[in-house]
Amino acid sequence: MSNLSTRTLRVTVPHAIRSKITGGGQNARHEKIKAILGELFRHERIEGYIRTHDETRQYAERLIELAKKYGDQHVGTMQLMDYWVNDKDLIHKVFKVYVPRYTNTIGPYTNSYRLPIKYGEFKFPHIPRQNIVLEMKDNPYPRIIPDPRNYSNILTNVLLNEARKEYRTERNNRNEKKDK
Amino acid sequence: MLSNLIIRYRLITDQLIRYSQFLFSSPTFAFVDMPTTTTTITTPKSSLPDMSILLTQKHRATIERRRIRRHSDLPMSLMIKYGTPRQDLHQCLECGTWHEKKTICGNCYDRIRKETQAMKDSYPNKDEFNHNHPQQEIVYVYKNDEKFHDDTKRIVEIQRERPTWFSKNLIPKINTTK
Known part of the structure; x- marks a missing residue:
């Protein structure tokens, strides 16, 4: 197990104290993470509390990174998979869907966005409850961040393009005169 | 701290002894001869000291401190706390609704959530x-x-x-x- 090594994670590590994310000690924390991991691998887009879901994001990244590097014939990775994934049909999904999908991607394999806070709905009004969306990259669902816009037809951009063209033509003409 | 605890302990014991006088003739506790099913000692809630006293403030704030809270421009002042406009709001480029900094637009995300749910169904x-x-x-x-x-x-x-x-x-x- 100690021989397993990957690159450093490319996600932000949360500042919250890990033992205080859930009550009930280490076992309860592990069970919570396993439940969210299974949900993430199955549905590919979930919502939830920022502390628990940002914590499980690191585990998902690490498992896919190991699966990419060592494959399904390795003993240590399969032990880790067996421990962290409760539903065993999802282990097949990791090796058959996620690994070929992310062969060429370097960076993080998940996205997380902060949802707007709904004031007045949570239990303690002085502690705002922040929820996030977690998703695997390149999923079939519609994108959360809207498509990049085409700003080339806005008036200022048109004028700037014309000015740039004029400047280049003048500079070229000047250079040609100097060469003669 | 210690004196408070002692006072509370003494209150409870006094109440217990007073109620036991109705059941037994002597003020001592006689658990050995007690019948098993018929009578049980239960202290009512009113006998315990009220715990909401612990949550109130102990000392009255001075008039100087109260006036600072009301009228000054320090961050502890209530006028500064609730009266300043927020600077961390953004307007969505797609629909024009306001949302907080760092968060995504809720109005646009509602549409996406419904579509994903319909696709899953x-x-x-x-x-x-x-x-x-x-x-x-x-x-x-x-x-x-x-x-x-x-x-x-x-x-x-x-x-x-x-x-x-x-x-x-x-x-x-x-x-x-x-």
């Missing part, structure tokens, strides 16, 4: 999805899309037309991660 076999998940890429095909056959992919057909805001090219050209 259109999967025909839910038991397969939840217990024996398909080990292939799932592709959702709308009514007006081009139909194609691929054995390596699981194709799910939706009996609706593709929404105008949902583009077919899912891979973004520009790195738009925040």
Whole structure:
């Protein structure tokens, strides 16, 4: 197990104290993470509390990174998979869907966005409850961040393009005169 | 601290002894001769000291401190705390609603959430999805899309037309991660 090594994670590590994310000690924390991991691998887009879901994001990244590097014939990775994934049909999904999908991607394999806070709905009004969306990259669902816009037809951009063209033509003409 | 505890302990013991006088003749506790089922000693809630005293403030704030809270421009002042306009709000470029900094637009995300839920519901076999998940890429095909056959992919057909805001090219050209 100690021989397993990957690159450093490319996600932000949360500042919250890990033992205080859930009550009930280490076992309860592990069970919570396993439940969210299974949900993430199955549905590919979930919502939830920022502390628990940002914590499980690191585990998902690490498992896919190991699966990419060592494959399904390795003993240590399969032990880790067996421990962290409760539903065993999802282990097949990791090796058959996620690994070929992310062969060429370097960076993080998940996205997380902060949802707007709904004031007045949570239990303690002085502690705002922040929820996030977690998703695997390149999923079939519609994108959360809207498509990049085409700003080339806005008036200022048109004028700037014309000015740039004029400047280049003048500079070229000047250079040609100097060469003669 | 210690004196408070002693006073509370003495109060409880006094109450116990007073109630035991109705049951037994002597003020001492005689648990040995007690009948098992008929009588049980239960202290009512009013006998215990009120715990809400612990939450109130102990000392009265001076008039100087109260006036600072009301009228000054320090961050502890209530006028500064609730009276300053917020600077961390943004306007969405798509729909124009206001949302907080660092968060995504809630109005635009509502539309996306409904669409994803509808796509999940259109999967025909839910038991397969939840217990024996398909080990292939799932592709959702709308009514007006081009139909194609691929054995390596699981194709799910939706009996609706593709929404105008949902583009077919899912891979973004520009790195738009925040």
